[in-house]
């Protein structure tokens with residue numbers, strides 16, 4: 001196998017990007033860093049990134065060592081849904097000095113973790129003409145359920161500025177400065193009037209991790225939590241508030257089962273919804289008038 005002789009003496013740290021069950025959106029965020037990408041490649045050597053690097057060179061030779069590592073930084077997208085994935089992540093952990101999971105799939109099982117609340121065989125029978133050829137696990141689990149993870153970057157997809165901060169922090173040998181506060185802080189920062197207080201719109205902002213810049217409330221729409229849970233979400237109050245804002249028991253369950261369905265932080269939600277059902281909050285409490 002021919003390899004670039006320059007690689008052996010290249011002093012740049014090496015970066016690898018890996019994919020498991022996912023839509024590729026988070027990997028593509030790296031390619032979306034159009035203005036910064038060239039500067040980034042001066043600082044790191046991208047050694048494994050199948051979305052970007054041709055595995056085969058023009059002459060048929062391999063352009064880069066393929067997946068063997070070692071790598072200084074691995075970015076891992078996607079959740080574990082097959083037995084092969086569960087083995088492959090062990091290899092990736094072994095060859096990675098620093099492993100960062102990117103996106104809701106990798107940090108919280110992704111939308112594919114909806115299978116965790118149903119019979120996977122029923123899904124297979126509904127989707128595939130010959131489900132007997134499909135080999136899959138019964139659950140979709142985050143990477144941290146299988147190997148130690150050094151940092152988790154949330155979002156569906158992740159935010160490019162936060163991704164650049166994680167990579168830059170790694171290069172500088174410091175911890176990434178990714179705030180763990182909620183979307184509510186971002187609303188305050190951009191001067192958005194709280195849509196729950198002003199309009200009674202159900203919004204998961206109080207329990208959702210910052211990172212998007214509070215896009216949805218800025219356009220009058222409630223946050224549906226695509227950046228996943230904050231580090232210490234007050235779910236009891238959130239469930240009561242959603243109820244107060246008119247959401248049914250079923251809808252509250254469902255709003256927490258979107259992109260971050262397998263988040264352990266959301267596990268208490270069914271019990272809290274049942275409690276709230278037994279002792280509903282006083283909904284005669286005055287709510288501000290909606291502006292005309």
Ligand code: SF4
Nearest residue numbers: 023025103104156157
């Ligand atoms: S977290 Fe969202 S954007 Fe990222 S890979 Fe999963 S589904 Fe795609």
Ligand code: SF4
Nearest residue numbers: 212216223224225226
């Ligand atoms: S759903 Fe919430 S976290 Fe996702 S973009 Fe909208 S405001 Fe941001």
